[in-house]
Amino acid sequence: MSTVLLTGGAGGLGRAITQNLLKSGHTVVATLEPGGHKLAAQPNLFPHELDLTDEAGCQALVQQIVAEHGKIDAAVLLVGGFAMGSISETDFAAVDKMYRLNFQTTYQMVRPVFEHMSGQPDGGRLVLVGARPALVPSAGQHMVAYALSKSLVIQLSEIINAAGKDKNIVSTVLVPSTIDTPANRQAMPNADPAHWVKPDDIAELVDFVTFGAGKMLREPVLKVYNKA
Template identity: 80%
Template sequence: MATILLTGGAGGLGRSITQNLLKNGHTVLATLEPGGHTLDPQPNLFSYELDLTDEAGCQTLVQKVAAEHGGIDAAIMLVGGFAMGSVVDTDFAAIDRMIRLNFQTTYQVARPVFDQMSRQVDGGRFVLIGARPALMPSAGKNMVAYALSKSLVIHLSEILNAAGKDKNIVSTVLVPSTIDTPANREAMPDADPADWVKAEDIAELVDFVTFGAGKMLRESVLKVYNKA
């Protein structure tokens, strides 16, 4: 089975993906926010507290887990943040914060992982999380910093695909609409969660594009909207 590095394993989506990967027999190396939520101990689950804005720390962790587990077959990066705000309301400090939370935390893990995968015979797979406002200006006009930061994540996936083409390294961005999590239900009590995307379904899709028939896809963006 595969060895997977997963950031944000204790989040609403992260827990579903972690459980699905473990159920399918994979080894999961999950990063957790220092002082934040934890994951219950399970066989083949290894947790590491790490501030993903610490570039040196990210490089050290990737080198450590690759050495201990014989490589990294896939990296699934879920850490991020959200903010509202129109162009008029959004100063550059707000943009910088969203870039740090959504892009920096992704890039600083992707960079050393890509280097590791480049030296592996079988390459590897990336799964990143985008956002619909990054693709649709009409959806992003009231969440400008968030949309801009997620657009960088999408472009990073395209670059990883281009750089990894001859090394069997493939990157996919999943772009969900609203994910059905307890936090989103609390934040939007009047919405119909039946229209949203279930975290469990995204977890199945992650497995499909990394180790299922979808591993042959070289599509940077998969829109996971359901009816929302």
């Protein structure tokens, strides 16, 4: 049985990925926002409340997972945030907020996970979440802080792949368009969700790149756009 660390387990995407991993027979250790939404108890699901801006807390959780489950085979890091704003509308406080929500929460979990996977004969797989505005400047100009923070996540994945090449550690970046979650439907009531990406489809993709045939990919950046 493989062990997966998943951050943001109670979100719209996190719930779908958690259920798919459990259905596939994996053990899932899911982080939850302190005081936020919970996950119903299920076999092989181990929820932990954790503020991912707490670096020592992230390191302690990785150590706890290894002590209790033996190893971490894959890490799926979903926690992040979103904000609109052009350059003229975006002060540095807004940039710093997106940096902390999107990059800091990712990096502080990547670091101890990568260190642990470096000592495993089988290495490991990481899945990070980028964003199309980080790749397409014409889209990023309307959400500057968000685009900048997600561009760092994409660059981090490239660095992981360079450092992990001889250790069988591969980082995949998923770059979704709009994900069909209740929150996005409420925020964009006039949009057509048929053009969006279904959380269940992303969950299947995560399983593909971590444990399926896609685990043989190197340096993957997957543009999960559907029709959006």
